[in-house]
Amino acid sequence: MRVNKKSSLSQIMLHIVFILGVIIILMPVILVLSVSLSDESSIFVSGYSFIPEKFSLAAYSFLWQDRVNILHAYGVTLSVTIIGTVISLLITALYAYPISRHEFPLRNFFSFFVFFTILFGGGLVPWYMVYTNLVNVKDSLLALILPGLLMSGFNVLIMRTFFQNLPSALNESATIDGAGEFRIWWQIILPLSLPVLATIGLFNTLAFWNDWFNSLIFISDSKFYSLQYVMQKTLMDIQFISQQSGTGNASSLLASIPTETVRMAMAVVGIGPIVLAYPFFQRYLVQGLTVGAVKG
Secondary structure, X not given: OHHHHHHHHHXXXXXXXXXXXXXXXHHHHHHHHHHHOEOHHHHHHHOOOOOOOOEOOHHHHHHHOOHHXXXXXXXXXXXXXXXXXXXXXXXXXXXXXXXXXXXXXXHHHHHHHHHHHHHOOOOHHHHHHHHHHHOOOOOOOHHHHOOOOOOOHHXXXXXXXXXXXXXXXXXXXXHHOOOOHHHHHHHHHHHHOHHHHHHHHHHHHHHHHHOOHHHHHHOOOHHHOOHHHHHHHHHHHHXXXXXXXXXXXXXHHHHOOOHHHHHHHHHHHHHHHHHOHHHHXXXXXXXXXXXXXXXX
């Protein structure tokens, strides 16, 4: 009875801790949403609040005026995120699997090569010159996928460690049955690696979705602007108008722009779709790894 009471008390305390953690995480999101739905004047008078003092959709109406560019940027970012995440997972898995095999003679060299790229980089100027002069990715979707995002050495090492923990009997039995290395990787290793693939895929999805730097550096054609860069550019325009508020025309224009609430509305618009990505990956994170894979 005492053991059961202690176990029940521990579960209750654990649930309380998790509930408090969820509340702490949700509070900033709720605050951002509340401010985006508030009237601009009430924000300046009363400050931020979790419940809008005066409800207003002025911030979203302001963004709606630029809906064509925002929707186009949504399409660009969504395409880049999907294509980049899939290609990045395939390349990472193709690199991590050979260096996880003990019989691969050059695995230490290629592992060190990946580790070296994590510690040292060539700098911004050589990086820019390689992608513009040699690869020539300017003003294309490749500019939003390839530079700095397509492959991460850290993700390769994570996936290599996961592959190393899989039972070697899987490879041996498949080899005895006549399977080649690619077939073993594609039909046996990858299906058992859904948890690590989901984790790395989530990292890649967030990186591609939140990226605005590549658009700033490599994109001059507005049809290739990413969503985050369009949002950042709009904020910079609003900030410029605020700095020019000394002139009469700028003052009248600034008065018609809900500056504070627009910032929060942009955060809501930008974060909305990516919130749906985590539940998609979450379903794979809780699956077993090798249950039933090796028969006793």
